[in-house]
Amino acid sequence: MPTPKKGPRLGGSGAHQKHILANLAKSLIEHGGITTTHAKARELRPFVEPLITKARKGGLHNRRQVMAALEIRNTAFYDGGGVIAKLFEQVGPAYVERPGGYTRIIKLGPRRGDNAPMARIELVEARTVQQQATDEATAATRRAVKETAAKKSTAAPEDEVVDEVVEDSVVADAAEADGEPEDAKPEA
16 A cells, blocks of 8 residues: 655654545445545545455455555454455455546535535446446447458459459440440541
């Protein structure tokens, strides 16, 4: 996960920033979207997207890495199983076909109390079966158009030869239609 940046942080220290990002990520996974300040949303995106990528891949090692990043420990008060289960069983498999960009940040107006710029960060909707079928049909149509264009470009020289033969025979037919055989044309 990204190390805390130098200079001003979201919390008072690097450790506090990690705690804040872990809590924001848990809320984002649990609810699908959260409203927070724009600075926190921008910091949260590079933190949570690798977690979703690990959930896509699955496996025990990735699960343990996500639990460490989200600071989930089995305690008497909180085991974190709900967030991890949702991430690995619902969110991760929903984005199997998506190569990245799992979150979206939408800017909102300033907060009423202190005028802080607010934003909503949410998980992007996974593609539905109908959208995937539409994309596959569009791709198949484009492939068919390219194949026919390729066939026409390779068949074009043969068509030109056929056209020349047709033109000669049309001239000969026209001359015979005038009543003069082609061989009996007067020489000048």
